[in-house]
Amino acid sequence: xxxxxxxxxxxxxxxxxxxxxxxxxxxxxxxxxxxxxxxxxxxxxxxxxxxxxxxxxxxxxxxxxxxxxxxxxxxxxxxxxxxxxxxxxxxxxxxxxxxxxxxxxxxxxxxxxxxxxxxxxxxxxxxxxxxxxxxxxxxxxxxxxxxxxxxxxxxxxxxxxxxxxxxxxxxxxxxxxxxxxxxxxxxxxxxxxxxxxxxxxxxxxxxxxxxxxxxxxxxxxxxxxxxxxxxxxxxxxxxxxxxxxxxxxxxxxxxxxxxxxxxxxxxxxxxxxxxxxxxxxxxxxxxxxxxxxxxxxxxxxxxxxxxxxxxxxxxxxxxxxxxxxxxxxxxxxxxxxxxxxxxxxxxxxxxxx
Amino acid sequence: xxxxxxxxxxxxxxxxxxxxxxxxxxxxxxxxxxxxxxxxxxxxxxxxxxxxxxxxxxxxxxxxxxxxxxxxxxxxxxxxxxxxxxxxxxxxxxxxxxxxxxxxxxxxxxxxxxxxxxxxxxxxxxxxxxxxxxxxxxxxxxxxxxxxxxxxxxxxxxxxxxxxxxxxxxxxxxxxxxxxxxxxxxxxxxxxxxxxxxxxxxxxxxxxxxxxxxxxxxxxxxxxxxxxxxxxxxxxxxxxxxxxxxxxxxxxxxxxxxxxxxxxxxxxxxxxxxxxxxxxxxxxxxxxxxxxxxxx
Numbered sequence: 179x180x181x182x183x184x185x186x187x188x189x190x191x192x193x194x195x196x197x198x199x200x201x202x203x204x205x206x207x208x209x210x211x212x213x214x215x216x217x218x219x220x221x222x223x224x225x226x227x228x229x230x231x232x233x234x235x236x237x238x239x240x241x242x243x244x245x246x247x248x249x250x251x252x253x254x255x256x257x258x259x260x261x262x263x264x265x266x267x268x269x270x271x272x273x274x275x276x277x278x279x280x281x282x283x284x285x286x287x288x289x290x291x292x293x294x295x296x297x298x299x300x301x302x303x304x305x306x307x308x309x310x311x312x313x314x315x316x317x318x319x320x321x322x323x324x325x326x327x328x329x330x331x332x333x334x335x336x337x338x339x340x341x342x343x344x345x346x347x348x349x350x351x352x353x354x355x356x357x358x359x360x361x362x363x364x365x366x367x368x369x370x371x372x373x374x375x376x377x378x379x380x381x382x383x384x385x386x387x388x389x390x391x392x393x394x395x396x397x398x399x400x401x402x403x404x405x406x407x408x409x410x411x412x413x414x415x416x417x418x419x420x421x422x423x424x425x426x427x428x429x430x431x432x433x434x435x436x437x438x439x440x441x442x443x444x445x446x447x448x449x450x451x452x453x454x455x456x457x458x459x460x461x462x463x464x465x466x467x468x469x470x471x472x473x474x475x476x477x478x479x480x481x482x483x484x485x486x487x488x489x490x491x492x493x494x495x496x497x498x499x500x501x502x503x504x505x506x507x508x509x510x511x512x513x514x515x516x517x518x519x520x521x522x523x524x525x526x527x528x529x530x531x
Numbered sequence: 532x533x534x535x536x537x538x539x540x541x542x543x544x545x546x547x548x549x550x551x552x553x554x555x556x557x558x559x560x561x562x563x564x565x566x567x568x569x570x571x572x573x574x575x576x577x578x579x580x581x582x583x584x585x586x587x588x589x590x591x592x593x594x595x596x597x598x599x600x601x602x603x604x605x606x607x608x609x610x611x612x613x614x615x616x617x618x619x620x621x622x623x624x625x626x627x628x629x630x631x632x633x634x635x636x637x638x639x640x641x642x643x644x645x646x647x648x649x650x651x652x653x654x655x656x657x658x659x660x661x662x663x664x665x666x667x668x669x670x671x672x673x674x675x676x677x678x679x680x681x682x683x684x685x686x687x688x689x690x691x692x693x694x695x696x697x698x699x700x701x702x703x704x705x706x707x708x709x710x711x712x713x714x715x716x717x718x719x720x721x722x723x724x725x726x727x728x729x730x731x732x733x734x735x736x737x738x739x740x741x742x743x744x745x746x747x748x749x750x751x752x753x754x755x756x757x758x759x760x761x762x763x764x765x766x767x768x769x770x771x772x773x774x775x776x777x778x779x780x781x782x783x784x785x786x787x788x789x790x791x792x793x794x795x796x797x798x799x800x801x802x803x804x805x806x807x808x809x810x811x812x813x814x815x816x817x818x819x820x821x822x823x824x825x826x827x
Contacts, residue, residue, distance in 0.1 A: 260727050287729035300720035304742035310721075313738060314728035360724075367728060 192285050196274040201235035202371055202403050203259065208232045208268035210254055214476060226475050228254040230427035232268070233502065236371065241397070241404040243418030243435075245411060245450065247472060251427040252407045256375045259405065260292050288318065291364035295376035297356035301348035307359045308333070308344040314366050325366075332362040335399075336392060354385035358392065365400065373405045378413065390417060411454050415439055420508070423447045426472055426483040429502060433509030443511040446484045482514060494521040559822040566818020569811040576808055580627035589618035591625040592776045600794045611797040613783070614790050619797055623804055626778035629690075633763035633772065633779065634756045634808065636694050641701035642752040648702070649709025650744065654717055654736055664710055671703040679762050683771035693772035697762055701755050708751045712744040746820045753816030757809025764805075780804050 209232075211225035229251040236242045244252050258265050261283060272289060275281040294300040301310055311329035316322060330340035336358040348356055357377065364372050374393070378386045390413065397404060408414050414421060421438040423431045423446065431444040442448050452467035468487055473479050479486050485495035495514055502510040503517040514520040518527065560566055579586060589608075595616035603611045610619040652663035670678065682696030716722065717740070725735045764781015766772035773779040775786070783801040791798045 257723075260723075262723050262726060284729050287727065290727075292724065292727055294720040294724065296720055300724055302721045302739050302743070305738070313725065314730070317728055317730040317734060363724065 192273070192281065192289055194273075198238055200238070200274045201271075202238045202273060203236040203405075204271040204274075205232060205234050205255075205259070206269045206271070208255070208258055208270070209266045210251075210258055210263065211266050224476050227427050227478055228475060229258065229265075230475075230478070232424075232427070232429055234422055234429060234432055236403060236405055237420070238370075239401065239403055240420055241406050241418045243414035243421040244405065244407045244424060245409065245414055245421060246424035246430075247409070247450075249472065249475065250424040252424055253375055255424070256292065256373050256405065256407055259373060260290060261286065288367050289369050290371045290373065291367055291369040292373040292375060293357070293360045293364050293377040295379055297353050297360055297380060298348060300360055301356060301363075303348055306345050306347055307338075307351070308340070310348075310359065311363045311366050314363070318367065328366060329362070332365055333359075335365075335396070336362045337388075338362075352385075354381050354389060357381060357389055361389075361392070361396070365396065368400070369402070371403045371405065373407070375407045376409070377406075379408060379410065386413070393417070411451065423450065426475055426478055428483060429512060430484065431509075431511040431513075432502070433505070433511075437506065437509035441509070443505050443509070443516050444484075444513045445488050445490055445515075447511075449487075482512075484513075490515060490522075490524060492522055556819075556822045560818060563818045563822065566815050566822070569814035569818065572807065572811045573815060576627055576811075577631065579624055580631050583625045583628060587618075587621035587624045589621040591617060591621040591778050593617065600790055600797065602794055603796050610800060611794065613787055613797065619800055622778040622783060623780070623800060626780045626783060626801065626804070629773050629777060629779040630760055630763075630781065630805070630808070632690070633693065633697070633781070634760035637697035637701055637759050638752055638755050641698045641705055641755070642748070644698075645702040645705025645752075646709040646745070646748050649706040649711075649748070650713045650736060650740060652706070653710040653713025653744075654732065654740060656714070656717070660710070660714075664707070667703040667706045667710075670699070671707060675700050675704075675758070675762060676765055679766060680769060680771065683766050683769075688771045688774070690773065693763060693766045696766070697759055700762065701752075701759070704755070705748060705752055709744065709748045712747050713740060716740055716743045746823050750816050750820045753812045756812045757805065760805050760809060 208229055209227075210229040211227055214224040214226055232251070232255060234242070244255065246252055254263075257263050259270065261270075261277070269279075270277045272281050272286055277283065277286045301307070305313070308326060308329045311332055312322070312325035315325040315328055320328070330344055333340045333343060338355060338358055343351070343355070348359070351359065357380075360377070361372075377393075378389050381389060393404070394417070396402060404417070406414065406417050408417075415435060418435055420432070420434050422429055423438065423444065425446050431438060431442065431447045438447060439451065442451060446468075449467040452463055456462055470487060473483070473486055479496065481494075481496040481498055482488070482491075482500050485491040488495065492514075498514060498520060500512045500514045500517055500520065502512045504510050505516055514522040515524045517525055519525065595612075597616065598605075598608070598612050599614055599616040601608050601612040601616075603609070605611055608618050608620070610623065613619055613622065648663060648667065652660045652667075655663075673681075679693075679696050679700045682699055683693055686692035686695060722735060722739055725739050730738075760781055763772055764779065764785055767774070767779055767782040768785040773782050775782065780801040784798075784805070787798040787801065
């Protein structure tokens with residue numbers, strides 16, 4: 179007697195198959211180069227190395243903050259994760275399944291949504307906000323009436339009374355209200371991961387606080403995972419369980435909020451933290467923690483990309499490229515000072531075998 | 532299917548139902564007196580063209596050597612007579628038929644084809660865009676008159692061939708406008724958001740692109756109606772479009788140009804008609820564009 183063995187786990191919903199310990203997103207060796215126009219004829223084509231070999235995980239149910247100065251590849255990473263552009267190299271694993279491989283792109287799209295920075299440009303001016311929110315469910319085959327009901331429900335959830343706002347056009351709303359609509363739109367497909375690309379940066383402080391609280395409520399109620407991109411370190415500290423610091427297309431440091439904000443090991447992260455405005459006037463920083471602009475990502479410096487601006491730079495820094503070295507269980511830094519036996523004078527001594 | 536299986540409480544019907552897009556357009560258009568007057572004049576000209584035999588006081592092709600080039604206000608000939616003694620008023624009334632056909636017909640056809648080409652090129656971008664737009668540029672590089680004459684000449688004379696050649700002349704112009712507007716709109720975040728939701732390209736174009744690009748293309752296209760009338764008259768003049776003695780405003784303008792020193796006002800009448808018709812189309816399209824803009 180042969181019993182038919184059922185296919186294991188295939189009837190589980192996308193995003194549930196890997197179990198709670200499996201990271202929701204694993205990014206491995208992500209590379210995106212943009213060709214530069216206007217380089218001379220017959221000269222080798224130059225590229226902007228916007229994202230140049232990035233690895234990170236987003237754990238289920240967490241908020242991962244991404245910080246770094248302009249042009250460090252935060253938004254490109256977000257757009258690569260959204261599959262709005264295709265990566266040159268590297269894989270994205272969603273719940274352990276390769277996107278575009280084991281997991282079809284269409285299924286992945288439903289699981290990951292994004293809130294853009296520009297609340298006005300991200301809403302179609304010709305559609306009422308209920309139409310905007312109901313668009314994605316309709317695309318995925320939800321009947322028009324159900325999609326509309328869901329849009330109204332979501333509007334209610336983000337604090338916009340459907341009876342007053344559903345039929346309005348984007349230009350009739352304030353910036354904060356529009357960003358709420360964008361959040362409702364991102365939630366319409368009931369995604370697991372929401373990418374917030376500077377989602378609150380354009381709002382004024384009081385509205386920003388409301389929207390942040392709304393995001394926390396929604397995360398709790400819908401069991402969401404956030405990738406939170408921001409340049410405001412105070413907001414990141416408030417929102418995120420883990421933080422990733424990016425510099426010139428690479429991950430400089432990644433770790434828990436405590437590890438990054440209290441025990442940072444990368445000189446760039448410390449400089450970034452030192453640039454936060456202090457509430458106490460006696461602690462005011464009078465000297466800029468970093469001077470100059472970041473180097474041109476077309477010709478990034480060899481070795482550690484930060485050595486041109488780093489106070490602790492030694493000759494070895496322009497020769498060796500530091501990988502992400504594990505500092506503690508929840509903390510890795512890409513700095514030769516954290517790599518045992520790297521040759522840097524401040525590096526930890528290699529452990530005796 | 533996580534999406535379809537979730538049941539949300541179906542909320543009761545919304546208190547404020549957003550009015551449909553087109554009813555809003557009509558409502559805003561009704562508040563624009565200039566557009567309404569222009570629309571009224573266009574309707575009047577169309578009606579005159581349709582009912583020409585009942586309105587025209589005289590036979591438009593019956594001439595007389597005795598009463599040539601009578602001035603405006605002559606008894607029995609309120610708008611005078613042309614160089615062959617034919618009644619100008621009757622000829623202008625009958626001329627509305629062919630002029631409207633020559634001016635109006637090529638534009639919507641070119642609008643359909645040209646905006647399709649331009650929107651596809653603009654949305655696709657990259658290599659597809661380059662291939663389509665460089666091909667379009669080849670046609671665009673020819674001066675319009677030369678291209679129209681060459682095409683008409685190759686196709687042979689006649690009204691249909693003239694219409695075809697005018698359409699071909701306008702397609703690249705409209706395609707270029709459509710492409711540039713679409714390229715701008717495609718970069719906006721709401722198109723990215725729609726792509727991120729997994730919508731197929733055609734749905735994105737239908738819902739998110741069309742509504743935001745058709746307005747500017749439409750206004751440009753209506754401005755081509757007057758150009759089309761003038762080009763058509765050029766073709767008629769060369770014997771490639773309408774042929775004498777058929778009445779057509781462009782053709783009349785061309786034949787009466789010899790009489791410009793003897794009776795300038797009569798000679799200018801067909802031009803005045805072209806001017807009124809084209810400015811009405813322009814003003815109406817302008818009004819329609821602002822009415823289609825939900826922000827107004």
